[in-house]
Amino acid sequence: MTEAGMTEAGMTEAGVTAGGEPLLRLTGIVKTFPGVRALDGVELEVLAGEVHCLLGQNGAGKSTLIKVLAGVHRPDSGSLLWHGEEVSFSGPQAATKAGIATIYQELDLVDDLTVAENIFLGHEQAAAGFVRRGRMRAEATAVLRRLGHGDIPVNRKVGRLPAAAKQIVSMGRALSHDAQLLVMDEPSAVLAHDEVANLFRVIRELTSRGIAVVYISHRLEEIREIGDRVTVLKDGRTSAVNLPARTTRTDDLVTRMTGRSIEYVFPERAGRPEGESAERTDANPSPALLEVVGLTRPGEFADVSLSVRAGEIVGIAGLVGSGRSELLETIYGARKPHSGEVRLDGRRLAPGRVSSAVRAGLGLAPEERKSQALILEDRIYRNVTLATFARYASAGFTRAAAERAAAAEIADRLALHPRAVGRPVKTLSGGNQQKVVLGRWLLDPSTSTPSQAGRSGKSTGTRLLLLDEPTRGVDVGARADLYRVIRRMAENGMGVLMVSSEVPEVLGLADRVIVMREGRVVREAPAGELDEETVLDLVMAGSLLEVDSP
Amino acid sequence: MTERVKVVTAPADGSPDKGSPADRSATASPARPDSGFSVRGWFRDDASEPVRRNLGLIAVLLVLYGIGAWSRPDIFLHADRLWSNELTVLTLASSIGVVAIGMTFVIISGGIDLSVGALLALASVWCTTLSTQSYGAATMIFVALVVGTVAGLTNGFLIAYGRMAPFIATLAAMVAARGLAQKISGKTTQVVSVKGITDIAQRKFLGLPWLVIIFAVVAVLAWVLLNRTTFGRRSAAIGGNGEAARLAGISVRRTQVIIYALSGLCCGIAALMVTAQANSGSSDHGNLYELQAIAAVIIGGTALAGGRGTIVGSVLGVLVFSQITNLFIVNNLAIEYQLIAQGVIIVAAVLIQQFRVGSLLRRPT
Numbered sequence: 004m005t006e007a008g009m010t011e012a013g014m015t016e017a018g019v020t021a022g023g024e025p026l027l028r029l030t031g032i033v034k035t036f037p038g039v040r041a042l043d044g045v046e047l048e049v050l051a052g053e054v055h056c057l058l059g060q061n062g063a064g065k066s067t068l069i070k071v072l073a074g075v076h077r078p079d080s081g082s083l084l085w086h087g088e089e090v091s092f093s094g095p096q097a098a099t100k101a102g103i104a105t106i107y108q109e110l111d112l113v114d115d116l117t118v119a120e121n122i123f124l125g126h127e128q129a130a131a132g133f134v135r136r137g138r139m140r141a142e143a144t145a146v147l148r149r150l151g152h153g154d155i156p157v158n159r160k161v162g163r164l165p166a167a168a169k170q171i172v173s174m175g176r177a178l179s180h181d182a183q184l185l186v187m188d189e190p191s192a193v194l195a196h197d198e199v200a201n202l203f204r205v206i207r208e209l210t211s212r213g214i215a216v217v218y219i220s221h222r223l224e225e226i227r228e229i230g231d232r233v234t235v236l237k238d239g240r241t242s243a244v245n246l247p248a249r250t251t252r253t254d255d256l257v258t259r260m261t262g263r264s265i266e267y268v269f270p271e272r273a274g275r276p277e278g279e280s281a282e283r284t285d286a287n288p289s290p291a292l293l294e295v296v297g298l299t300r301p302g303e304f305a306d307v308s309l310s311v312r313a314g315e316i317v318g319i320a321g322l323v324g325s326g327r328s329e330l331l332e333t334i335y336g337a338r339k340p341h342s343g344e345v346r347l348d349g350r351r352l353a354p355g356r357v358s359s360a361v362r363a364g365l366g367l368a369p370e371e372r373k374s375q376a377l378i379l380e381d382r383i384y385r386n387v388t389l390a391t392f393a394r395y396a397s398a399g400f401t402r403a404a405a406e407r408a409a410a411a412e413i414a415d416r417l418a419l420h421p422r423a424v425g426r427p428v429k430t431l432s433g434g435n436q437q438k439v440v441l442g443r444w445l446l447d448p449s450t451s452t453p454s455q456a457g458r459s460g461k462s463t464g465t466r467l468l469l470l471d472e473p474t475r476g477v478d479v480g481a482r483a484d485l486y487r488v489i490r491r492m493a494e495n496g497m498g499v500l501m502v503s504s505e506v507p508e509v510l511g512l513a514d515r516v517i518v519m520r521e522g523r524v525v526r527e528a529p530a531g532e533l534d535e536e537t538v539l540d541l542v543m544a545g546s547l548l549e550v551d552s553p
Numbered sequence: 554m555t556e557r558v559k560v561v562t563a564p565a566d567g568s569p570d571k572g573s574p575a576d577r578s579a580t581a582s583p584a585r586p587d588s589g590f591s592v593r594g595w596f597r598d599d600a601s602e603p604v605r606r607n608l609g610l611i612a613v614l615l616v617l618y619g620i621g622a623w624s625r626p627d628i629f630l631h632a633d634r635l636w637s638n639e640l641t642v643l644t645l646a647s648s649i650g651v652v653a654i655g656m657t658f659v660i661i662s663g664g665i666d667l668s669v670g671a672l673l674a675l676a677s678v679w680c681t682t683l684s685t686q687s688y689g690a691a692t693m694i695f696v697a698l699v700v701g702t703v704a705g706l707t708n709g710f711l712i713a714y715g716r717m718a719p720f721i722a723t724l725a726a727m728v729a730a731r732g733l734a735q736k737i738s739g740k741t742t743q744v745v746s747v748k749g750i751t752d753i754a755q756r757k758f759l760g761l762p763w764l765v766i767i768f769a770v771v772a773v774l775a776w777v778l779l780n781r782t783t784f785g786r787r788s789a790a791i792g793g794n795g796e797a798a799r800l801a802g803i804s805v806r807r808t809q810v811i812i813y814a815l816s817g818l819c820c821g822i823a824a825l826m827v828t829a830q831a832n833s834g835s836s837d838h839g840n841l842y843e844l845q846a847i848a849a850v851i852i853g854g855t856a857l858a859g860g861r862g863t864i865v866g867s868v869l870g871v872l873v874f875s876q877i878t879n880l881f882i883v884n885n886l887a888i889e890y891q892l893i894a895q896g897v898i899i900v901a902a903v904l905i906q907q908f909r910v911g912s913l914l915r916r917p918t
Contacts, residue, residue, distance in 0.1 A: 337800060361802030369800055376800065378793035380860055389790060390801035393783045400781050443801070 318513030434481025663859030681834025690749025705817015792859025
């Protein structure tokens with residue numbers, strides 16, 4: 004295996020510019036999780052003193068690769084050469100000890116400890132079991148000074164520092180471990196423009212002393228500015244290695260990230276072939292079901308206006324941090340908007356009130372299925388009816404039989420597997436758990452309790468469904484299933500507003516696409532008028548317009 | 554590995570108590586003959602887990618009876634003496650049992666109520682002041698229930714709308730309510746001279762003491778409330794996953810307020826029972842009830858993290874505790890041994906539940 008991997012890597016040698024033994028070389032790394040092949044033969048070569056950029060769409064395997072480097076995951080096969088020697092990290096400590104430090108996107112700092120304590124967390128300077136606070140403070144100051152930030156007070160609690168300073172503290176921790184390789188996962192995502200410039204100064208300072216940096220970012224202009232070489236990941240494979248960061252054309256990079264080989268099987272648009280949806284909407288403007296006007300939450304999103312018609316799927320494309328999940332939750336009433344309003348059928352929804360949104364006919368399938376949507380220990384049918392059990396009840400008494408019957412019918416419609424609705428939901432696979440969440444909003448209690456339907460005179464079912472990353476953590480086969488379910492919901496007259504980081508998913512499923520970047524809507528168009536590269540480019544900060552020439 | 558086995562053998566129709574036994578025997582264990590499979594299949598299903606836990610507690614009770622029969626055969630092996638001894642045990646268990654039932658709702662919802670003992674004392678002294686007693690038994694009962702409920706409501710509002718941690722809010726209430734009880738009573742015992750109240754502890758109905766009947770009625774009502782009403786469903790949902798409940802449109806805060814008010818109401822009921830038993834109201838009533846109630850609920854299999862628990866388990870937990878106390882009393886053993894035994898029982902019960910005594914029953918042989 005190793006031999007074969009080495010020869011494969013040999014062909015990449017042509018792209019190597021600098022000479023000498025690489026600091027790190029990965030060959031043929033494979034890592035599978037149940038149902039997913041997250042890494043499928045990844046190559047990576049990092050030289051001492053370079054900034055090596057990792058590029059790839061969400062789900063391409065970047066996070067898994069980082070975790071392999073950090074010693075969190077052990078690869079199933081493939082070799083990891085560190086200083087030319089084959090190594091296998093038994094855990095994160097082993098990787099740190101070897102000299103690989105990882106700075107995750109959500110910084111793993113302890114807010115209630117001071118800067119100095121955070122820098123030396125896990126390897127406190129101690130004598131006979133007593134922490135040598137003075138020495139730790141002095142060394143922390145020295146480390147921060149090396150990063151050009153002697154101004155950060157080492158006695159301050161980290162929780163009170165701004166995001167940029169926290170990042171520096173994280174890097175300080177890496178330096179205190181004598182790291183030779185620093186892996187940074189989207190370090191600029193939380194930073195403002197001038198802070199990014201400062202971060203780059205620090206990175207250059209590190210590389211000038213021979214420390215290598217693996218830099219992950221979605222912003223192409225950053226990669227051009229700070230990067231030396233680029234490796235592109237696509238569907239768990241390396242689609243290009245060691246491209247020169249400054250001279251490779253943008254469209255070349257984007258092409259290598261797109262055109263995914265993973266099959267996205269989208270259901271046919273019933274009686275609505277590609278492109279026709281646009282005409283239809285122009286010719287026959289049915290009234291909007293959902294209207295969002297000027298919705299703003301400072302720091303998350305600003306002045307967002309959009310509308311969704313009955314039977315229409317509107318997709319929001321955007322990176323993590325573009326404000327899309329926050330927008331969905333605000334529409335749903337789980338967050339209170341600073342300004343702007345949400346109307347369903349022309350009636351204004353009470354801001355920040357989930358229960359009234361649900362009563363009005365909104366449903367949400369949240370981003371974090373396990374922590375936000377399901378009671379894992381509880382039975383399937385009770386999870387399906389979590390939002391509606393009160394409407395099945397009569398005079399405050401729940402009717403388990405009616406709930407079971409309704410959930411069983413949903414299970415049949417969604418081809419839930421297994422169909423036994425009395426089982427705990429935790430025993431289901433990710434895709435089937437997501438079906439349970441979707442099924443929750445398919446229930447229409449009015450049809451099973453005639454007395455109530457007669458009283459209210461209209462359907463009490465969900466009319467607008469908000470989907471946040473509906474296929475996250477769902478394996479490829481189950482995705483097609485979910486797409487069919489979502490499409491069928493829309494065909495039955497439900498409006499759907501969905502968010503996804505996977506551009507092909509948005510384009511394949513939605514009738515209309517809204518692109519968000521940094522909390523604002525930057526483009527809105529029928530799905531037929533957009534292609535993957537255009538959207539990806541809009542999502543990643545309009546780089547085609549700015550740096551097209553090599 | 555065990556997960557896999559469970560998946561394969563669980564009945565496919567989702568109604569473990571009803572499905573066809575023939576199907577199940579085929580999936581459960583083809584090697585064995587047909588007899589008794591519906592019971593076995595049901596035992597292996599997750600649905601039976603609370604029942605398995607409760608059977609474990611019943612087994613513990615049986616062991617305690619066995620110890621009784623061995624140490625005091627003169628009581629435990631004579632039907633009529635055993636009956637009167639067990640009535641004593643049940644009476645002993647009744648007031649703490651009512652408090653533990655309220656506590657069950659609180660813990661299932663993911664909270665904790667440290668103030669129950671103090672609320673009991675407060676309700677007890679408030680309903681036994683001379684001026685209250687002058688209005689008669691009905692007013693005293695009304696005052697005790699209202700004081701308990703209002704104090705519980707205060708807890709609920711502080712927790713739900715003041716966003717205080719339940720531990721902190723009820724800790725404050727525990728201290729303050731005990732102090733208020735001492736202030737009202739002037740730290741003296743308030744003797745009850747109203748016959749309607751003292752009758753609660755002295756009269757019997759159909760051969761059962763009223764205290765036991767109250768405990769049983771509260772337990773039955775609580776069982777219905779937890780298992781058959783939307784309120785019970787909400788309580789379990791917010792304890793199981795508060796964020797999921799909120800995003801499903803459940804009003805988490807309103808439910809929390811009602812839960813703590815319910816716990817307070819149970820304290821009010823228990824206050825009347827204790828007052829009747831002691832023939833007096835006192836700010837010392839309900840001392841350490843919070844710890845005993847929490848211990849009983851935990852022994853009963855309710856998860857301290859919330860989401861899962863049963864009323865039957867809590868009742869059995871209280872009975873186990875009372876039976877141990879009774880064994881020590883009938884054997885004339887010192888109280889310190891009793892406390893040690895109670896501590897051991899708490900640890901043993903939780904350990905046994907963690908290692909799933911029921912898995913022995915489920916394992917295919």
